[in-house]
Amino acid sequence: MAYSAFIGTPRAAKDDRVLRFLAFWIVMGAALYQLVLCFVHTHLFPMRTSIVALSEFVLYTGCLYVLARRVQLEFIAVMALVAAYLFFMALMRGSLDFKGFRDILIIILFYWLGRTMGSMEMADRILKVVITLVLIFGFFELFFVNQYSRVFNVFSYYVNQGGLSGATNWAGGSLALNGMRPEGIGRTILPSLLGNHRISSIFLEPVSLGNFAVIVAGWGLSKPREEWRQMLFFLAMSAIMITLADSRYGLLTVMCLVIMRLIFAGRMHNLAILLPAICMALLLGIAQFLNGDHSDNVLGRLYLTGATLMHFGPKEIFGLSGYNFNFGDMGYAVVLTRFGLLFFAACWIGFWLIRMQDDRGVRFRSYVALYASLILSVSGTSLFALKTAGVLWFLVGCCALRQRQHTAEEAVPSTPARETLPRRRQRKVSYAH
Secondary structure, three states, rough: OOOHHHHHHHHHHHHHHHHHHHHHHHHHHHHHHHHHHHHHHOOOOHHHOHHHHHHHHHHHHHHHHHHHOOOOOHHHHHHHHHHHHHHHHHHHOOOOOHHHHHHHHHHHHHHHHHHHHHHOHHHHHHHHHHHHHHHHHHHHHOOOOHHHHHHHHHHHHHHHOOOOOOOOOOOOOOOOOOEOOOOOOOOOOOOOHHHEEEEOHOOOOOOHHHHHHHHHHHHOOOOOOHHHHHHHHHHHHHHHHHHOOOOOOHHHHHHHHHHHHHHHHHHHHHHHHHHHHHHHHHHHHHHHHHOOOOOOOOOHHHHHHHHHHOOOOHHHHHOOOOOOOOOOOOOOOOHHHHHHHHHHHHHHHHHHHHOOOHHHHHHHHHHHHOOOOOOOHOOOOHHHHHHHHHHHHHHHHHOOHHHOOHHHHOOOOOOOHHHHOOOOHHHHHHHHH
């Protein structure tokens, strides 16, 4: 029996290395799959929505395979409860919302992937690899935009999926539709140096690059003071990416994150639990204050979101109506109609009930709360975009307090014969084997 225990340990260690290797590439795949599919579309064959969905399904299946090898009762319970609620909502609505299933699945799978197989060191390594790729492709797009466009025809890629019309009034070649600032608006960050071009890099859209930059900044700011060099590294990388993408959301949010880092301490981070309520109250206040007097700018977009929320009835608030309506950049309207207020509140509270390993996790959770609360104010579905959401929730999982993994030796039950041996005799038997 002792021999079986000893030969089981290296096998378990080898399996653990394989699963960590798979987890690493699943997260990398989530960040890079759109870039790869765009390359295939440009040079091999047209890319349909069904192929994109199949690619995501492969990544989800990979997560399930890894998690099944380290299955935990809590994971099964959470999946069962979420599925039961969404099926109940489907019965109440009379139709099934596949998009809602997919959005929640991303959060659950990648969080548990990070919690089960991740670590702080692995999270740092993944972020640094993605940052390196972002900068390589980003500067390639910046300095050789024509060559980048020939390698990745982003506009055609999105048109072929039905997200855009080929007749869209657009003069940016083959970049993303929002890859160029209109002449009347212009660039916010370094306009004289970088012009109106907004960099998308591996994410194909500058909005996603700005969102990823906020995630990187939040991860860096969560570091302890003893790791100030790492903190400055991630902040510097975030600043470069925000500049390339000309992300006004990223610039504002990172400024708020820095302020939180400077003034928040200890349990003060738990105040971030109030952020969604504060944001929705501000949206309603803006709609009431402007009273229809707005223009096509950020404030105008916030007004439209607030005005839409003011006209919501009980059916919209509790997710029984409007779930299949395109609300555009109204993130809170999307969440309420797709999931309902009760489910959103339950998930938000559950997020704050996660036990973190240390103060790094506590800080990062509050930064994620700010990121999510603000992005729902200005964007419809960016919070659930796999190319950034997969990385984000894997990082959250890496911060969570994990149960100690039992080795194969500990899993071997003791036999009555071994239990009756004296302690000195047991050591001799083990050494003999």
